[in-house]
Amino acid sequence: MIDVEHIVFDTVYNAVSTAHPTATITSVPVEEFASFPTVTLMEIDNRTYSKSLDEANHEHHATITYEANVYTDNQVGRKTEAKAILDTVDMTMQSMGFVRTLTTALPTVDRTLYRLYARYRVIVAEGETIGDDTVYQTYRS
Amino acid sequence: MPRILIDHISVADIERALRKVERYAEKIDGRMNRLTEVLAKDGAEAAADAYGSSSVDVNAIYEGNGTSLVVAQGEPVVFLEFGAGDTVATPEFTEANFPFDISSGSYSRTEGSGEYDETGKWHFGKREYRYIYPRRGMVNAERVIEDNYESRAREVFKID
Numbered sequence: 004m005i006d007v008e009h010i011v012f013d014t015v016y017n018a019v020s021t022a023h024p025t026a027t028i029t030s031v032p033v034e035e036f037a038s039f040p041t042v043t044l045m046e047i048d049n050r051t052y053s054k055s056l057d058e059a060n061h062e063h064h065a066t067i068t069y070e071a072n073v074y075t076d077n078q079v080g081r082k083t084e085a086k087a088i089l090d091t092v093d094m095t096m097q098s099m100g101f102v103r104t105l106t107t108a109l110p111t112v113d114r115t116l117y118r119l120y121a122r123y124r125v126i127v128a129e130g131e132t133i134g135d136d137t138v139y140q141t142y143r144s
Numbered sequence: 145m146p147r148i149l150i151d152h153i154s155v156a157d158i159e160r161a162l163r164k165v166e167r168y169a170e171k172i173d174g175r176m177n178r179l180t181e182v183l184a185k186d187g188a189e190a191a192a193d194a195y196g197s198s199s200v201d202v203n204a205i206y207e208g209n210g211t212s213l214v215v216a217q218g219e220p221v222v223f224l225e226f227g228a229g230d231t232v233a234t235p236e237f238t239e240a241n242f243p244f245d246i247s248s249g250s251y252s253r254t255e256g257s258g259e260y261d262e263t264g265k266w267h268f269g270k271r272e273y274r275y276i277y278p279r280r281g282m283v284n285a286e287r288v289i290e291d292n293y294e295s296r297a298r299e300v301f302k303i304d
Contacts, residue, residue: 032227032277047280048287068283109226120226122283 005065018095039076073119081117100141101125184212187285194281227278
């Protein structure tokens with residue numbers, strides 16, 4: 004299985020925590036918020052790109068989908084803050100080759116919260132070892 | 145597409161080939177619409193499976209001009225697609241909230257007499273919190289449509 008989650012998450016984590024030091028960033032759903040702003044970035048789908056399967060049924064590419072959530076709760080400026088954080092997430096995801104397929108503000112049961120949601124997709128090739136590194140090529144899905 | 149063999153190029157051969165293409169075009173007229181309908185039905189089934197036996201109604205709707213939609217309707221559909229995203233407090237007592245639905249994706253409640261919140265509003269039961277995990281029906285629909293479009297296209301555009 005082509006697994007790049009640690010690279011994707013670490014890259015976004017570093018970018019968001021640098022630009023927005025107060026943000027909490029997780030790769031799992033948040034059931035109860037400890038603080039705000041909170042960002043979740045989760046890989047919600049990772050499936051074989053069947054067109055490049057070889058005769059031995061080995062995968063060489065995978066289509067992966069991520070979803071990002073940004074939650075803010077400021078009395079004033081929560082929408083602006085959420086947009087700024089999502090912009091950082093977005094630029095970072097795009098720099099890795101992801102295509103954003105959806106962005107929307109979602110209703111929250113707790114009306115004091117603001118939630119921005121985005122989905123991203125990319126096709127990623129199996130890793131290629133170059134020196135000590137493993138390099139993953141990405142393609143638009 | 146029909147297979148057209150031309151041994152040598154002549155006006156008659158080209159006219160014959162054109163007639164074949166025209167006949168093929170007549171035969172497949174409307175099949176693009178049919179393809180979108182079939183794929184939308186596949187997507188709707190996949191979305192309904194993902195949402196489960198909830199109060200979400202998923203349908204394939206043909207819009208015309210080669211466009212079909214997968215439409216999910218129902219009060220909890222946003223929560224079921226994207227998750228609650230936050231915890232859910234039991235609703236305060238208002239006429240509109242009573243009796244309230246406790247199906248998946250809606251508010252939850254516990255047994256008990258209730259309590260006041262910090263603003264002095266009365267809530268049913270204890271103020272319980274529950275996270276709603278996303279079921280991503282539309283993600284499922286998208287995946288199935290992508291998986292099926294080649295085989296469905298072969299079926300729909302097949303000329304007997």
